[in-house]
Amino acid sequence: MGKRLSKIYTKTGDDGTTGLGDGSRVPKNSLRVNAYGTVDEANSAIGVVLAHDVVPGRVRQSLTDVQHDLFELGGELCIPGHAAVTAAFVERLERDLDDFNADLPALEEFILPGGGHAAAACHLARTIVRRAERATITLAADEAVRPEALQYLNRLSDLLFVIARVLSRAESGGEVLWDRAR
Numbered sequence: 319m320g321k322r323l324s325k326i327y328t329k330t331g332d333d334g335t336t337g338l339g340d341g342s343r344v345p346k347n348s349l350r351v352n353a354y355g356t357v358d359e360a361n362s363a364i365g366v367v368l369a370h371d372v373v374p375g376r377v378r379q380s381l382t383d384v385q386h387d388l389f390e391l392g393g394e395l396c397i398p399g400h401a402a403v404t405a406a407f408v409e410r411l412e413r414d415l416d417d418f419n420a421d422l423p424a425l426e427e428f429i430l431p432g433g434g435h436a437a438a439a440c441h442l443a444r445t446i447v448r449r450a451e452r453a454t455i456t457l458a459a460d461e462a463v464r465p466e467a468l469q470y471l472n473r474l475s476d477l478l479f480v481i482a483r484v485l486s487r488a489e490s491g492g493e494v495l496w497d498r499a500r
Contacts, residue, residue: 338396339400349460350398350457352453353450353463354392354395357388357450359446360449361385367440367485368381368385376418383410390403394464394467398462405466405469408470408473411477412473415476415477427498429483429493433494434489437482441479444475448475451468
């Protein structure tokens with residue numbers, strides 16, 4: 319592959335617009351830019367989770383796959399009419415969800431976000447994915463968004479919740495339960 323970026327700054331965004339993947343220009347605060355920008359933020363948050371040494375190999379592979387998926391999803395949202403995320407992406411998340419959840423005890427109480435540095439970072443990534451989902455739903459109210467994109471974000475937040483539970487057990491032995499009596 320050839321060089322994609324030879325110059326990092328272009329000054330073309332100085333007027334408050336940005337270029338979409340199809341070459342059109344839109345305001346930086348457009349619904350589309352907000353959606354793919356939040357997907358990018360979620361991808362960065364997952365990178366923070368992966369920066370922790372305690373992340374087990376199988377979790378690390380799953381989250382690395384997710385990072386690649388989110389790059390595809392960001393591209394799909396950046397190029398109106400482009401399709402990148404498929405049902406197979408969602409199905410892989412569901413398989414990972416089932417695999418990671420199989421060894422966890424059933425939840426009888428809500429848990430607090432925390433349980434160690436990596437688990438807390440994973441909870442933060444989960445909430446950013448939820449925001450990305452809301453931003454994409456908002457975009458879908460005005461413009462065409464493929465259902466696979468929304469399904470992917472919905473399953474991903476579930477996966478990150480389960481992975482946070484796995485990481486919490488690896489780091490501190492268990493989750494911090496919400497105490498409704500406080």
